[in-house]
Amino acid sequence: xxRKREDYISWDEYFMGVAILSGMRSKDPNxxxxxxxxxxxxxxxxxxxxxxxxxxxxxEFSWSRDGEELDNKYLFSTHSELNAxxxxxxxxxxxxxxxxxxxxxxxxxxxxxxAGISTVxxxxxxxxxxxxVLASKKMFDAAGVKYIQYKRSGRQVTITL
Ligand SMILES: Nc1nc(=O)n([C@H]2C[C@H](O)[C@@H](COP(=O)(O)O)O2)cc1CO
Ligand SMILES: [Zn+2]
Numbered sequence: 001x002x003r004k005r006e007d008y009i010s011w012d013e014y015f016m017g018v019a020i021l022s023g024m025r026s027k028d029p030n031x032x033x034x035x036x037x038x039x040x041x042x043x044x045x046x047x048x049x050x051x052x053x054x055x056x057x058x059x060e061f062s063w064s065r066d067g068e069e070l071d072n073k074y075l076f077s078t079h080s081e082l083n084a085x086x087x088x089x090x091x092x093x094x095x096x097x098x099x100x101x102x103x104x105x106x107x108x109x110x111x112x113x114x115a116g117i118s119t120v121x122x123x124x125x126x127x128x129x130x131x132x133v134l135a136s137k138k139m140f141d142a143a144g145v146k147y148i149q150y151k152r153s154g155r156q157v158t159i160t161l
Pocket of ligand 2: 079081082104105106107108109
């Protein structure tokens with residue numbers, strides 16, 4: 001009998017891997033964020049990455065982090081999580097799990113809660129001490145949304161594109 005491979009990637013590696021790959025589409029020179037939303041039975045429902053809205057050209061809007069508010073990226077960039085929620089064309093994200101490479105901000109947290117997503121698996125929490133992330137955690141706790149830090153397996157994956 002030929003036995004199955006044993007070194008296949010886990011569900012968590014698969015979905016966080018897809019989130020990381022999605023983030024590679026981002027044009028943000030400083031922080032690339034990717035997101036992958038999955039059903040309760042491990043089917044990928046949607047993906048997203050941070051970018052400007054349709055029609056807002058990356059060549060006309062600035063990716064600067066500072067300067068005048070209307071001349072930097074913050075009022076314009078759509079976060080990976082919101083893009084993934086908006087990219088979903090099905091009927092319901094109730095009970096879904098969201099994998100994201102960076103902890104959600106307060107605005108995305110509201111969208112995550114209202115969409116009925118029940119679990120967030122995140123990798124980096126580099127803005128943990130900001131009011132935005134503290135507000136997200138306060139809302140997730142109140143709404144019963146679980147947030148779990150992804151445990152890196154250390155596995156290296158090489159793909160030739
Ligand atoms: N959870 C998140 N998802 C995201 O897609 N973003 C995006 C917005 C910006 O384009 C970029 C953060 O820029 P910076 O301040 O690290 O240079 O990542 C940011 C966060 C952080 O809350
Ligand atoms: Zn956000």
